[in-house]
Amino acid sequence: MASRAVTGASWYCAMVQCAGGDSFFYAFGTYISANGRWKGEVTNQEHSPTFGERPVWERKVVTIGFTGTYTDESAEGDGIALAGKQSIRFKSKLRLLIPD
Numbered sequence: 001m002a003s004r005a006v007t008g009a010s011w012y013c014a015m016v017q018c019a020g021g022d023s024f025f026y027a028f029g030t031y032i033s034a035n036g037r038w039k040g041e042v043t044n045q046e047h048s049p050t051f052g053e054r055p056v057w058e059r060k061v062v063t064i065g066f067t068g069t070y071t072d073e074s075a076e077g078d079g080i081a082l083a084g085k086q087s088i089r090f091k092s093k094l095r096l097l098i099p100d
Helices: none
Strands: 002-004 010-014 017-021 025-034 037-046 062-070 074-083 086-095
Touching (some): 037 074
Antiparallel strands (some): 002 010, 017 025, 025 037, 062 074
């Protein structure tokens, strides 16, 4: 499923691999899915300095675990990101932009 996150990051998910990013960060991970449910792990890293725009994420390797639901057109998830000693809860919504 090719998706675009609310933050403007682009994502590509196929089979059990995920990859994506934006102008400052890239992310990669894996997931499993069945019967409308999915769960996985993503690692997020900075590739270009953010100069304080995203202080929680900059200069850190951030690991994210998530679970959620999906349909043929969208996916939703709840997760926890571990950024250094901080634990950050989040919700995400992805939608299909380009069908296979």
